[in-house]
Amino acid sequence: MKKPVRVAAMVKILSDHPGRLYSTSYFCERFGVAKSTVSEDTALAASAMRETGSGCIETLPGAGGGIRYVPHITDAQCRTVQEALCRRLQEPSRLMGGGILYVADIVYDPSLAADIARVFARRFRDTGASFVATIETKGIPLAFLTAHYMGIPLAVVRRRHQISEGPTMSINYFSASTEKMQQMSLSKKAVTPGSHAVIIDDFMRAGGSIRGIAELLSEFDIQVSGIGVAVSTAQPAAKKIHTYTSLVTLQGVDEEQGIIDVVPNDALLHTGASI
Amino acid sequence: MKKPVRVAAMVKILSDHPGRLYSTSYFCERFGVAKSTVSEDTALAASAMRETGSGCIETLPGAGGGIRYVPHITDAQCRTVQEALCRRLQEPSRLMGGGILYVADIVYDPSLAADIARVFARRFRDTGASFVATIETKGIPLAFLTAHYMGIPLAVVRRRHQISEGPTMSINYFSASTEKMQQMSLSKKAVTPGSHAVIIDDFMRAGGSIRGIAELLSEFDIQVSGIGVAVSTAQPAAKKIHTYTSLVTLQGVDEEQGIIDVVPNDALLHTGASI
Numbered sequence: 001m002k003k004p005v006r007v008a009a010m011v012k013i014l015s016d017h018p019g020r021l022y023s024t025s026y027f028c029e030r031f032g033v034a035k036s037t038v039s040e041d042t043a044l045a046a047s048a049m050r051e052t053g054s055g056c057i058e059t060l061p062g063a064g065g066g067i068r069y070v071p072h073i074t075d076a077q078c079r080t081v082q083e084a085l086c087r088r089l090q091e092p093s094r095l096m097g098g099g100i101l102y103v104a105d106i107v108y109d110p111s112l113a114a115d116i117a118r119v120f121a122r123r124f125r126d127t128g129a130s131f132v133a134t135i136e137t138k139g140i141p142l143a144f145l146t147a148h149y150m151g152i153p154l155a156v157v158r159r160r161h162q163i164s165e166g167p168t169m170s171i172n173y174f175s176a177s178t179e180k181m182q183q184m185s186l187s188k189k190a191v192t193p194g195s196h197a198v199i200i201d202d203f204m205r206a207g208g209s210i211r212g213i214a215e216l217l218s219e220f221d222i223q224v225s226g227i228g229v230a231v232s233t234a235q236p237a238a239k240k241i242h243t244y245t246s247l248v249t250l251q252g253v254d255e256e257q258g259i260i261d262v263v264p265n266d267a268l269l270h271t272g273a274s275i
Numbered sequence: 276m277k278k279p280v281r282v283a284a285m286v287k288i289l290s291d292h293p294g295r296l297y298s299t300s301y302f303c304e305r306f307g308v309a310k311s312t313v314s315e316d317t318a319l320a321a322s323a324m325r326e327t328g329s330g331c332i333e334t335l336p337g338a339g340g341g342i343r344y345v346p347h348i349t350d351a352q353c354r355t356v357q358e359a360l361c362r363r364l365q366e367p368s369r370l371m372g373g374g375i376l377y378v379a380d381i382v383y384d385p386s387l388a389a390d391i392a393r394v395f396a397r398r399f400r401d402t403g404a405s406f407v408a409t410i411e412t413k414g415i416p417l418a419f420l421t422a423h424y425m426g427i428p429l430a431v432v433r434r435r436h437q438i439s440e441g442p443t444m445s446i447n448y449f450s451a452s453t454e455k456m457q458q459m460s461l462s463k464k465a466v467t468p469g470s471h472a473v474i475i476d477d478f479m480r481a482g483g484s485i486r487g488i489a490e491l492l493s494e495f496d497i498q499v500s501g502i503g504v505a506v507s508t509a510q511p512a513a514k515k516i517h518t519y520t521s522l523v524t525l526q527g528v529d530e531e532q533g534i535i536d537v538v539p540n541d542a543l544l545h546t547g548a549s550i
Contacts, residue, residue: 001326004316007279008286008323015287016329017386041279048283051276054291093464096441102464104440108431110423111292136412137431138439144416148385156383156412164413165379166371189368189377 006031007044014045014057014069018121019151023066042067053077054118070125071149073118075269081115082247082264085230088112089248092258099253101260107138107202107230116247117145119268120200120228123245124150127225129198131155131191133217135184135209142230143200155190155197157213159183165190169219173212176205176236184209186216196225204229207240214241231262281306282319289320289332289344293396294426298341317342328352329393345400346424348393350544356390357522357539360505363387364523367533374528376535382413382477382505391522392420394543395475395503398520399425402500404473406430406466408492410459410484417505418475430465430472432488434458440465444494448487451480451511459487466495473501480508482515489516506537 001009010027014020027038046057053074059067073081085106094101107113120142132150134143135157147154159182161168170185191197199213214224232239232246247268251261276284285302289295302313321332328349334342348356360381369376382388395417407425409418410432422429434457436443445460466472474488489499507514507521522543526536 002319002322004279004282004319005322005326008283008320009326011283012286012290012323012327012329015290016327016389020386044277044279045283047277047280048287051280051284052287052291054287096439098438100439102439102441102462104431104462104465105428108419108422108429108465110419110426110428111295113419114291114423137415137433140412140415141419141429144383144385144388144419147383148389151385153380153385154383154416156379158412163373164371164375164377166377187377187379190379190383 001031003041003044006033007041007048010041010045011048014067015049015055015071017151018055018069018071018149021060021066021068026066068151071118071121073115073122077115078119078122078269079264081112081119082268084112085116085248086262086264089231089250089262090260092260094260095253095255095258097255099255101250101253103202103231104138107141110141113141114145116230117142117149119247120146120198120245121149123228123269124198124226127198128196129225130195131197133157133186133191133197133199133213134201135159135213138203139201142202146198146200146228150198155186157184157186157216161185169216171212171216171219173215174208176208182209182212184212184216186220188220191217191220191222193221196223198226198228199224200228202230204232204239204244204246206236206238207244210244211240232265276306278316278319281308282316282323285316285320286323289342290324290330290346292426293330293344293346293424296335296341296343301341343426346393346396348390348397352390353394353397353544354539356387356394357543359387360391360523361537361539364506364525364537365535367535369535370528370530370533372530374530376525376528378477378506379413382416385416388416389420391505392417392424394522395421395473395520396424398503398544399473399501402473403471404500405470406472408432408461408466408472408474408488409476410434410488413478414476417477421473421475421503425473430461432459432461432491436460444491446487446491446494448490449483451483457484457487459484459491461491461495463495466492466497468496471498471500473503474499475503477504478506479504479514479519479521481511481513482519485519486515507540 132147165187227244407422440462502519
């Protein structure tokens with residue numbers, strides 16, 4: 001196999017499984033080459049990752065070591081994602097009445113959702129989170145892809161108790177968008193007590209449901225080490241959670257004029273990761 | 276930039292966006308090389324994809340043409356995925372009583388879910404589907420990744436009418452697992468009348484909810500050109516849908532002995548794609 005083919009194959013294998021550790025001998029056997037060749041190839045693969053701005057290759061030394069792909073997104077690419085999200089959100093046809101925006105097509109668009117998830121994965125990769133948590137339904141693709149890029153599993157909080165979830169913990173919380181008390185529950189099997197989690201959702205108004213998820217997790221002695229939402233609203237200014245990362249802020253909506261005022265969050269990549 | 280770096284960067288860019296068409300001039304500008312060099316690089320990138328068994332590069336000729344990544348998975352890799360899924364399902368701790376299995380950790384595991392989605396994407400790539408449909412909640416990650424690999428969007432059928440979905444079509448259907456009539460609804464904005472869809476779900480017993488999704492889609496004059504489920508049950512043998520693809524079949528469960536009898540579906544890659 002020619003060197004360019006081998007290096008490109010290595011990039012494909014690594015990037016298909018973010019966070020998975022591959023030993024040098026895996027590539028020696030797979031490609032039928034010496035360890036020194038794998039080292040050279042790894043350096044070239046790392047250059048290719050850097051060149052696309054889409055990640056880096058981490059080397060873990062020692063007997064149990066190896067190399068793994070850590071997804072990344074550059075500052076400029078982040079900005080492009082934020083602007084793309086703003087442009088999509090500004091389409092007047094999203095106005096559903098009552099200031100509600102239709103966003104399902106955005107969060108279910110694999111290409112844009114993947115870009116947003118890459119931003120979250122970059123933001124939270126050093127938080128020590130062992131899983132990503134979200135609440136059904138629309139946040140699932142973003143949360144799932146963030147988990148994929150971070151190489152950790154997803155846990156989904158349900159709005160109703162499900163027989164297929166086994167023993168569950170439930171809490172009640174006040175939802176500002178529906179203006180009533182709601183229930184949420186999480187399967188005991190979905191989480192490991194004492195661990196850390198990152199919470200991801202598509203849309204945040206007052207933060208009631210995210211606060212609820214955090215409370216539910218604390219019942220399992222799980223700490224929240226990061227909160228990411230694609231869109232947050234400027235109002236109400238006082239949120240029920242204190243630290244979160246949002247890609248864009250919905251300043252307001254003028255239904256008469258069909259204007260949706262949404263701006264990129266400039267602080268996205270510069271604020272502290274922990275809460 | 277060295278040739279191996281350039282070829283590997285091309286593979287990374289293409290595979291991050293399945294189905295997206297990139298013109299030759301995109302790579303000429305990005306890498307600062309001549310068209311002939313891009314052609315050589317494309318051939319090497321295609322070799323690397325083939326080598327990993329993870330896809331191919333399709334060339335579309337003409338002025339609006341270019342190259343794009345079409346994900347693939349080999350027969351041997353499919354078998355490995357089926358066996359991994361069986362092994363995971365056989366863990367006795369999944370038994371929730373009443374023959375119900377806990378499967379959330381499997382469908383929310385990004386690595387296994389990605390492999391299952393690759394199988395579906397291979398199976399349904401020639402169906403002409405313009406979107407993937409599923410019903411909330413647990414099928415979403417599989418359906419979303421299948422959509423990602425097919426380069427098409429996802430539409431999620433809701434179990435309750437949601438204010439944020441705009442005008443919706445609703446139907447009632449009989450759910451065998453809950454033994455009662457249920458409602459499902461789909462936003463008019465989520466679909467294009469007259470198109471084709473692939474339905475993906477995690478688990479199928481009698482097929483009532485998938486039949487429901489198909490009926491709901493038919494209200495929008497949308498034809499179902501493929502149905503894929505990760506796990507189907509052997510009983511009831513008479514399903515409410517006639518043609519579907521499942522990775523594995525749950526033969527039965529012995530709760531006394533803690534035995535879960537699940538086998539790979541041998542016909543997975545050989546049956547017709549259309550229904």
